Amino acid sequence: MSKATINSVAKYAGVSKKTVSRVLNEEPNVSSATREKVQQAFKDLDYRPNPIARGLAHNRSFIIGCLYDNPSKSYITRVQTGALSACHDKSYNLLIHPCELRGQALLDNIDALIRRTRLDGLVLTPPFSDQPDLLAFLKNKSIPYARVAPGELEDDSISIRSNDEQAAFEITELLISLGHTDIAFIKGHPDHSSTTLRFSGYLKALEKNNIEFKPELVDEGNFSYHSGEDSARKILNLKVRPSAVFASNDYMAAAVLKVASQLTLKVPEQLSIAGFDNAPIARHIWPGLTTIAQPVEKMTYIAINKLIEQFTSQEEALPIHKETLEAQLINRESTGRFSE
Amino acid sequence: MSKATINSVAKYAGVSKKTVSRVLNEEPNVSSATREKVQQAFKDLDYRPNPIARGLAHNRSFIIGCLYDNPSKSYITRVQTGALSACHDKSYNLLIHPCELRGQALLDNIDALIRRTRLDGLVLTPPFSDQPDLLAFLKNKSIPYARVAPGELEDDSISIRSNDEQAAFEITELLISLGHTDIAFIKGHPDHSSTTLRFSGYLKALEKNNIEFKPELVDEGNFSYHSGEDSARKILNLKVRPSAVFASNDYMAAAVLKVASQLTLKVPEQLSIAGFDNAPIARHIWPGLTTIAQPVEKMTYIAINKLIEQFTSQEEALPIHKETLEAQLINRESTGRFSE
DNA sequence: AAATGACATGACACCGGTGTCAGAATGGGG
DNA sequence: CCCCATTCTGACACCGGTGTCATGTCATTT
Numbered sequence: 001m002s003k004a005t006i007n008s009v010a011k012y013a014g015v016s017k018k019t020v021s022r023v024l025n026e027e028p029n030v031s032s033a034t035r036e037k038v039q040q041a042f043k044d045l046d047y048r049p050n051p052i053a054r055g056l057a058h059n060r061s062f063i064i065g066c067l068y069d070n071p072s073k074s075y076i077t078r079v080q081t082g083a084l085s086a087c088h089d090k091s092y093n094l095l096i097h098p099c100e101l102r103g104q105a106l107l108d109n110i111d112a113l114i115r116r117t118r119l120d121g122l123v124l125t126p127p128f129s130d131q132p133d134l135l136a137f138l139k140n141k142s143i144p145y146a147r148v149a150p151g152e153l154e155d156d157s158i159s160i161r162s163n164d165e166q167a168a169f170e171i172t173e174l175l176i177s178l179g180h181t182d183i184a185f186i187k188g189h190p191d192h193s194s195t196t197l198r199f200s201g202y203l204k205a206l207e208k209n210n211i212e213f214k215p216e217l218v219d220e221g222n223f224s225y226h227s228g229e230d231s232a233r234k235i236l237n238l239k240v241r242p243s244a245v246f247a248s249n250d251y252m253a254a255a256v257l258k259v260a261s262q263l264t265l266k267v268p269e270q271l272s273i274a275g276f277d278n279a280p281i282a283r284h285i286w287p288g289l290t291t292i293a294q295p296v297e298k299m300t301y302i303a304i305n306k307l308i309e310q311f312t313s314q315e316e317a318l319p320i321h322k323e324t325l326e327a328q329l330i331n332r333e334s335t336g337r338f339s340e
Numbered sequence: 341m342s343k344a345t346i347n348s349v350a351k352y353a354g355v356s357k358k359t360v361s362r363v364l365n366e367e368p369n370v371s372s373a374t375r376e377k378v379q380q381a382f383k384d385l386d387y388r389p390n391p392i393a394r395g396l397a398h399n400r401s402f403i404i405g406c407l408y409d410n411p412s413k414s415y416i417t418r419v420q421t422g423a424l425s426a427c428h429d430k431s432y433n434l435l436i437h438p439c440e441l442r443g444q445a446l447l448d449n450i451d452a453l454i455r456r457t458r459l460d461g462l463v464l465t466p467p468f469s470d471q472p473d474l475l476a477f478l479k480n481k482s483i484p485y486a487r488v489a490p491g492e493l494e495d496d497s498i499s500i501r502s503n504d505e506q507a508a509f510e511i512t513e514l515l516i517s518l519g520h521t522d523i524a525f526i527k528g529h530p531d532h533s534s535t536t537l538r539f540s541g542y543l544k545a546l547e548k549n550n551i552e553f554k555p556e557l558v559d560e561g562n563f564s565y566h567s568g569e570d571s572a573r574k575i576l577n578l579k580v581r582p583s584a585v586f587a588s589n590d591y592m593a594a595a596v597l598k599v600a601s602q603l604t605l606k607v608p609e610q611l612s613i614a615g616f617d618n619a620p621i622a623r624h625i626w627p628g629l630t631t632i633a634q635p636v637e638k639m640t641y642i643a644i645n646k647l648i649e650q651f652t653s654q655e656e657a658l659p660i661h662k663e664t665l666e667a668q669l670i671n672r673e674s675t676g677r678f679s680e
Numbered sequence: 681a682a683a684t685g686a687c688a689t690g691a692c693a694c695c696g697g698t699g700t701c702a703g704a705a706t707g708g709g710g
Numbered sequence: 711c712c713c714c715a716t717t718c719t720g721a722c723a724c725c726g727g728t729g730t731c732a733t734g735t736c737a738t739t740t
Contacts, residue, residue, distance in 0.1 A: 005696060016720040021698060029718055048455040052395045053696035056725050061392060063433070073413040073620065080436065093403070093435055093457060096420065115388045117433060225624050251624065258626040280413065284565050284591065285625055286598035345726060356690045361728060369687055393726035396695050 004047035013041040061118040082300030127191040146303040151193025160299045167292040167327035168201025180244040188248035189222040228252025232259035250275035268336035287333030344387035353381040401458040422640030467531040486643040491533020500639045507632040507667035508541025520584040528588035529562040568592025572599035590615035590622045608676035627673030
């Protein structure tokens, strides 16, 4: 069972294998009588074409690779969900490939990946979306790729992002509207473009509201919980303690909450905390974190969808798809007015 | 570039493609002079064999599928890490396939997956590891599979697990050794075999220490944070409140901590909390959770490794690999003596 | 020196599809 | 009724490897 090949179908239907192939691929110039005969054979024999043979004939693998190097498991999972969904819709397979950004080995690593798997295209997630070396390398190798959440849209490739700067601006304004003026900021990892964008949104909100920027309220983290802990200790032990902290992601925000608890600071009465990403931890701690939800699955879905469309399309000059999606502010319990 | 095929290598080395194939596969009966000529050609032409063509010839896809339906992103990521590592070592590709346990659609879903991808084998993670329908279906289809963390080892398939019952026993004894006697228990999802095992370990520890089992201290959750919250509210509002709660996983334990915070119970002074799994959240909340660390990556690695070995081996009767790995108790701040 | 066997090599078909092209069937106009 | 254009169909080579088997080469045995 399940041994039906194109030859057995052809024999069963009394036609040539080429004709079966035509029906399979919905090519024109097949009489409806023949078409029906063949389709009946498909059903009777429970036939599914062999994607490997098809791949060999087409010199295609029907594989999309997904590159990531991200400490957040929930982010990765969301990327995967969107990617799987797009691949499924287009009958492609998804190959996940976690790897480290740093090190000369990166390009060799990717090279080996490409040659080993013969993948048809790549989706780059942060921080790879903004790695000039990598982009140049892929272009050179003629590997089609799409970028998720890149910082710059200049590159002539498919790019889908959400507006990090605007979202950071909004959440900062939320804190300001609650009466906060000393708002600390914990930066993310310098390799990620979102680090710059989120910081920029914070600065713009201060500026717009005529609040003086105080460099001592800014500390550099790297998106990890641990780095958030270090930054929080510095910030919360300042002589003039800020009344609010905006951390560039939820893990660091959760770390701020931990340090605040250890210092017996009440959140949000004595300290407001805002995060970014709407990671599961944002609602798994108490009080829940006010944060920004990005449509990660959707971004990845669109990226892969457009990517496949592009290299599948007959037209050489399909316009390069660029899109910026909306992020959404989620207001939870970790932010409020200062009340002591 | 990168266009070298077996034909071009053969021509370059002045031998037949079959001989090139022999060198590739390290078959015997190739003179060392010829072998070196061919290997030099590999280098000169920068040749890599095409896995798709190889797959077609062998009727193999070199793809291992990984099935999961698990709410814990960190668990999934750890499974993937182990799986990727094993696949990489054996030059296989990993295809991840999240899907829902419930519903008649499951078998159809898996069937479609198999036919679409022609995968060579499957790794089952909980709760699929203990799904009799699925196991029977795969056996019927002659799809090789390996089970990660199954409840029962009876099935004649590769099975790698850690000792959940023993670990639950130990963590319960830890609580007992701290002086607790009223220890509540929150069960996991009934579809997961670990739910039964962990509960059983809890019961055995009570029994061994001559502590009376009180049914009202046990509540049924489903491994989700939300279910843990519900159970925690019930348990912590009992007339006679227990002094410790052992939740079947860390998400539910984190929810207990949240409810305790809302009730202004001090942890661990007024309430000890223990979890299971050593999920990231266990160290991202304060106080950190005492819990059990399982070698998830290693289990998955071994499972896939043995799976590939099995269906690659010439010997028909390779013994079925079964292994039970050690879990480890991690002692953090959420457990201690009752002190009020 | 002839027979024998172990080792080395290549010709060829095959895996299951697709592209090319030539030839057969069909249909409409003169 | 014939001719030609259009539509349909199949023979065949090909994608890039692997399996089978026949043949060639050499050293060893008798």
